[in-house]
Amino acid sequence: MSTALVWFRRDLRVHDHPPLRAALDQFERVVPVFVLDPRLLDGRFESEYRASFLFDCLKDLRERLQERGGNLVVLTGTPEQELPRLAHEHQATAVFFASDVSPFAMNRDKRTEEALRQAGIEPRRTPGNFIADIGKLKPYGVFSPFWRAWKELPRRDVHGAPRKITTPPGLTVGTVPTATRRGDQRGGETAGRKAMLAFDPNTYDEARVRLDRQTSRLSAYLHFGCISARELETRHSGKYARQLAWRDFYAHVLLHNPRNTHHAYQEDYDALEWEGTDEHFDAWREGRTGYPVVDAGMRQLAETGWMHNRARLITASFLVKDLHIDWRRGEQHFMRYLIDGDVAQNNGNWQWISSVGVDPAPLYRRFYNPSLQQARHDPDGVYVNTWAPDSQTITPIVDHATERKRTLAAYGRARDT
Numbered sequence: 485m486s487t488a489l490v491w492f493r494r495d496l497r498v499h500d501h502p503p504l505r506a507a508l509d510q511f512e513r514v515v516p517v518f519v520l521d522p523r524l525l526d527g528r529f530e531s532e533y534r535a536s537f538l539f540d541c542l543k544d545l546r547e548r549l550q551e552r553g554g555n556l557v558v559l560t561g562t563p564e565q566e567l568p569r570l571a572h573e574h575q576a577t578a579v580f581f582a583s584d585v586s587p588f589a590m591n592r593d594k595r596t597e598e599a600l601r602q603a604g605i606e607p608r609r610t611p612g613n614f615i616a617d618i619g620k621l622k623p624y625g626v627f628s629p630f631w632r633a634w635k636e637l638p639r640r641d642v643h644g645a646p647r648k649i650t651t652p653p654g655l656t657v658g659t660v661p662t663a664t665r666r667g668d669q670r671g672g673e674t675a676g677r678k679a680m681l682a683f684d685p686n687t688y689d690e691a692r693v694r695l696d697r698q699t700s701r702l703s704a705y706l707h708f709g710c711i712s713a714r715e716l717e718t719r720h721s722g723k724y725a726r727q728l729a730w731r732d733f734y735a736h737v738l739l740h741n742p743r744n745t746h747h748a749y750q751e752d753y754d755a756l757e758w759e760g761t762d763e764h765f766d767a768w769r770e771g772r773t774g775y776p777v778v779d780a781g782m783r784q785l786a787e788t789g790w791m792h793n794r795a796r797l798i799t800a801s802f803l804v805k806d807l808h809i810d811w812r813r814g815e816q817h818f819m820r821y822l823i824d825g826d827v828a829q830n831n832g833n834w835q836w837i838s839s840v841g842v843d844p845a846p847l848y849r850r851f852y853n854p855s856l857q858q859a860r861h862d863p864d865g866v867y868v869n870t871w872a873p874d875s876q877t878i879t880p881i882v883d884h885a886t887e888r889k890r891t892l893a894a895y896g897r898a899r900d901t
């Protein structure tokens with residue numbers, strides 16, 4: 485009987501899953517597999533928050549596959565070693581998987597494809613993680629023209645979950661690790677679909693600008709692919725659909741600029757001198773800057789593994805433009821805590837708010853005065869009272885107006901060098 489592997493990565497669902505669908509269409513038997521790669525679990529961006537969410541996702545995925553007669557093989561090791569071995573064990577002749585954009589994923593996939601080919605097994609990449617085929621566009625560095633071109637890209641059909649999955653007999657499936665849950669979201673397709681179906685887009689415009697409201701909170705489910713971005717797009721229009729386009733945009737940016745993971749997209753700004761202190765960095769990450777909205781955001785992050793987008797903007801701007809600390813340190817801190825932590829999205833947004841990335845605007849326009857932001861986006865004080873009620877009693881560690889001038893001068897010097 486013909487057999488293929490389906491390599492699940494961060495597309496941990498059975499609905500609208502192009503690699504699974506393609507494999508089931510072309511092969512009689514499939515072996516769904518996930519490889520726990522120690523390089524990811526212990527790497528630069530390791531996170532207990534994402535690890536516990538991931539284990540929820542794997543457990544749920546296994547159950548969803550079992551309901552359909554299948555199962556999930558969970559292996560530990562590197563895919564370039566584990567997948568050819570597993571394929572041989574089951575006489576599989578192809579491995580299906582969805583393409584991804586981070587430099588780590590691209591290098592790993594290249595190495596895995598080579599190893600598979602050498603073993604006589606055919607790697608088959610499909611789309612699946614993004615709404616449109618973002619690799620098809622010429623490189624864009626500004627969102628609006630990207631958006632216009634992206635809207636015209638063809639879309640794939642959305643598919644339901646397969647009814648039946650046939651796996652070879654005698655699969656050794658391995659165990660899904662367990663971990664104490666960090667953060668306030670449960671992972672998995674079941675929880676993700678529930679949240680997607682419960683989301684009311686009519687509340688969105690207000691939630692986006694009010695810190696005391698919740699936006700859709702689908703980002704972690706999108707990051708791990710518990711829900712399909714393409715399916716989500718078919719359900720929404722207006723501002724919400726436009727925000728989803730930002731996700732494809734930042735993936736597109738990283739695909740074309742892999743050096744962004746370590747360098748500013750606007751190369752001049754690699755010369756920025758960061759004068760901030762470790763004491764200020766600690767005050768920022770521990771939520772004790774004396775600016776209540778900053779402290780509330782940082783404590784919400786530590787407690788829940790999520791932060792409202794407006795708070796992400798305010799806290800990130802504060803670190804870079806009020807405390808003069810390298811955006812990469814902030815990026816790394818967010819990656820440690822965010823359940824939705826995603827190299828392309830986090831890096832793109834950090835570079836944007838630091839005014840060193842894509843979609844540039846004059847520097848003086850991208851300053852966030854924390855006190856004004858608090859008044860505008862938390863007018864009743866609900867957000868700061870929930871997360872940092874004591875912050876008002878802390879003396880602010882810096883003066884915003886003074887630091888703004890220093891930042892304008894520092895960016896000017898970097899441009900002139």
Ligand SMILES: Cc1cc2nc3c(=O)[nH]c(=O)nc-3n(C[C@H](O)[C@H](O)[C@H](O)COP(=O)(O)OP(=O)(O)OC[C@H]3O[C@@H](n4cnc5c(N)ncnc54)[C@H](O)[C@@H]3O)c2cc1C
Binds near residue numbers: 701702703734792830
């Ligand atoms: C400094 C900083 C770091 C960030 N890091 C991440 C990250 O690591 N992972 C991540 O998914 N998002 C990141 N974001 C973007 C955004 O804050 C989150 O996607 C959003 O807050 C998640 O909550 P939600 O699902 O309720 O979003 P909603 O507002 O309900 O939006 C729906 C979806 O649209 C997409 N989206 C919305 N805003 C953005 C945006 N600015 N950029 C890209 N996609 C967007 C997300 O996929 C989101 O789930 C970051 C933003 C900033 C300012």
